[in-house]
Amino acid sequence: MVIRHTAQPSHARPHSLQQLLGMVDVRSVAAFVGPMALYTLTLAPTIYNLDSAELTTAAATGGLTRATGYPVYLMLGWLWAQLPVGDVGYRMNLLSAVGGATTVLLADRVLRRLGVGPWAAFGALGLLATAPFFWALSLIAEVYTLHTALMAGIILLLLRWREQPIPRRLGLLALVGGVSMGHHLATALLVPACLVFVVGTAPRRALAPRSIGAAVAGGLLGLSVYLYLPLRSLGQPAFNYVGMYDAAGVFSPVNLLQPQQLWWLITGRSFAEQMLGYSPAGWLREAGAYGAQLFRSFFAVGVGPGLLGVAALLRRDRWLGLALALMFLANACFYIGYRVVDKNTMYLPTYLVWALWAGVGYQQLLTWVSRDNGGQAELRLLRGVLTVAVVAALGWNWHLVSRANDWSARERGEAVLEVVAPGGLVLGYWETVPLVEYLQLVESRRPDITAINRFLIRPEDLERLIARELHRRPVYIDAPTAELLDDYRIDPAGPIYRVLPRAHP
Amino acid sequence: MQTWKRLIVALTIVLSGLLLVPFVALPHETFSWRLFAGAYGSAPVLTVNYPDGAPGSFFTITGYNFPAGQPGTIAANGVTLGSVNVGDTGSFVVIISTGDADVGVYRITASAGGGSASTRFELIAGAAERSREGDETLLTFSLPAGLAGQDLYLPLLKR
Numbered sequence: 248m249v250i251r252h253t254a255q256p257s258h259a260r261p262h263s264l265q266q267l268l269g270m271v272d273v274r275s276v277a278a279f280v281g282p283m284a285l286y287t288l289t290l291a292p293t294i295y296n297l298d299s300a301e302l303t304t305a306a307a308t309g310g311l312t313r314a315t316g317y318p319v320y321l322m323l324g325w326l327w328a329q330l331p332v333g334d335v336g337y338r339m340n341l342l343s344a345v346g347g348a349t350t351v352l353l354a355d356r357v358l359r360r361l362g363v364g365p366w367a368a369f370g371a372l373g374l375l376a377t378a379p380f381f382w383a384l385s386l387i388a389e390v391y392t393l394h395t396a397l398m399a400g401i402i403l404l405l406l407r408w409r410e411q412p413i414p415r416r417l418g419l420l421a422l423v424g425g426v427s428m429g430h431h432l433a434t435a436l437l438v439p440a441c442l443v444f445v446v447g448t449a450p451r452r453a454l455a456p457r458s459i460g461a462a463v464a465g466g467l468l469g470l471s472v473y474l475y476l477p478l479r480s481l482g483q484p485a486f487n488y489v490g491m492y493d494a495a496g497v498f499s500p501v502n503l504l505q506p507q508q509l510w511w512l513i514t515g516r517s518f519a520e521q522m523l524g525y526s527p528a529g530w531l532r533e534a535g536a537y538g539a540q541l542f543r544s545f546f547a548v549g550v551g552p553g554l555l556g557v558a559a560l561l562r563r564d565r566w567l568g569l570a571l572a573l574m575f576l577a578n579a580c581f582y583i584g585y586r587v588v589d590k591n592t593m594y595l596p597t598y599l600v601w602a603l604w605a606g607v608g609y610q611q612l613l614t615w616v617s618r619d620n621g622g623q624a625e626l627r628l629l630r631g632v633l634t635v636a637v638v639a640a641l642g643w644n645w646h647l648v649s650r651a652n653d654w655s656a657r658e659r660g661e662a663v664l665e666v667v668a669p670g671g672l673v674l675g676y677w678e679t680v681p682l683v684e685y686l687q688l689v690e691s692r693r694p695d696i697t698a699i700n701r702f703l704i705r706p707e708d709l710e711r712l713i714a715r716e717l718h719r720r721p722v723y724i725d726a727p728t729a730e731l732l733d734d735y736r737i738d739p740a741g742p743i744y745r746v747l748p749r750a751h752p
Numbered sequence: 753m754q755t756w757k758r759l760i761v762a763l764t765i766v767l768s769g770l771l772l773v774p775f776v777a778l779p780h781e782t783f784s785w786r787l788f789a790g791a792y793g794s795a796p797v798l799t800v801n802y803p804d805g806a807p808g809s810f811f812t813i814t815g816y817n818f819p820a821g822q823p824g825t826i827a828a829n830g831v832t833l834g835s836v837n838v839g840d841t842g843s844f845v846v847i848i849s850t851g852d853a854d855v856g857v858y859r860i861t862a863s864a865g866g867g868s869a870s871t872r873f874e875l876i877a878g879a880a881e882r883s884r885e886g887d888e889t890l891l892t893f894s895l896p897a898g899l900a901g902q903d904l905y906l907p908l909l910k911r
Binding site (some may be wrong): 295296297299379380382383441508540543544545546547548549550551552554555590592608609612613615616618621622625628629632633636643645646647648650653655656676677681725726727729737739742743 | 755758759762763765766767768769770772773776777778779780781782783784785787788789793794795797800816817822840841842843865
């Protein structure tokens, strides 16, 4: 329960339900319960596909996932997966819903500190909560809404530092920053903004030895979450995406006890080729696509107030305005240049910043319209427009985003298990293998099947493995290459294909 | 400035983004894992069951690794023959009938959801006639006359 801060002495206790309710911070409760209710209603009912299946299986089984390791998600997810509600897939989807709702709650706390009232906050955060990708990623197991929740927490801690720049507060900021880094490496994109804000708002305090000591200690403590990865690797988890299979189908895990190997994992070197993956012309094209994505995310109406908020904040609160602009630009520029197919799911940090700007912009307008104690009718009309915009965004996006009836991933996984003959070998990409592994490792089904993610085996080793295994056991694949189609008979088998020797005349 | 004028300015700022709707459009894409499936997958492949046959033959064209559930088109030597729906596995099968077609080379191209792949077969007078294979209900396209191409071999220049 969120309790409003009052000047009541500590010995004064509420004597009635009315008094107790009077102490409840209704705005904070609404900021969390509102989006949480929306996300719960539209939540995916079971395991979802692709990264969701991988993250769910890794977290629930104490396994290891691919770069950048996500140790905080794995630890928190393991605990969360013990909740006695729904199946494990549902539970991990619910964790994303909590991440999304917490982001809205903390963003509201930030807006309050900036003097943004409840109507303006509702208008801005309502659009954030119902933005298609923010909403959708609150409905399936993913890392992004937990990342934005931690990011909102970091912004809140920056404001608390400015209010009282003492070493303890800087240490806490560094601690949360370190934990956030352990959750998602994109936290590194916030570091320049944090440094500018911390030093800019209280330079002497920030550079005092005690403050630096507190920051270093807090940061190291936060980053210590990375130790989970080498420690967990010692247990040789059944689900391990940190390593490669060879042509004999033998898995060789990366030795995470070696600092260089651990560094390779947590810095995402395996995705280095995708970073800065466009020519200047291509980057501009992608930037245009991102602009359209941002426009749609804020349902067109959040664009003008957001721009107003940028200008207003830079004018009246230079350091915060600069810090938010740096956070926005660092995230937008990095992901615009990141050459991956699902990058639209990665822009959520920029949406969070934009929502803060829109909140400030809305408040500017509301204050301006009601200036000199006049215009109550006009004020009501403007509030009505903000409310209608949020309701319209919710209604428009609901059918595009809701996953409440989406059992497709589970059905696909179960269809694969149904067609694979005893002892079969399944070779597939993300839309196939993590689902099979979830059903095997979490629900203890079909332990006789061996499933290998094709991301974890070189193409030439894959071909040699198929040639080797074809006469030993049934082999299946999910997306046959032209070479395989030349060399083998590929017969449809449910949602995948069975590989068979080509009959020679 | 009077309050109602301030309200008009405020509403203009709030609603200004709507002016761009005709150019950018509101959200319209249904969120699904299928949007991102195949991110690391194999490229689309098109296969044909025989490399050649006599005019009047039937060829079975099979597509693999296309974006699942997407509508697509089938073309022969650049001329669209018709449309096809990619199945949930990313594959589809169609038959090409060559009763009206001329002798020559035919390059068959399938395009769906941004994915595209080609294969080829040749109609040769006197070659074996390929009879229809597979399900009778399979979508069938007839090759019209006048589309045939020829393989062109350029001279190899070597310094």
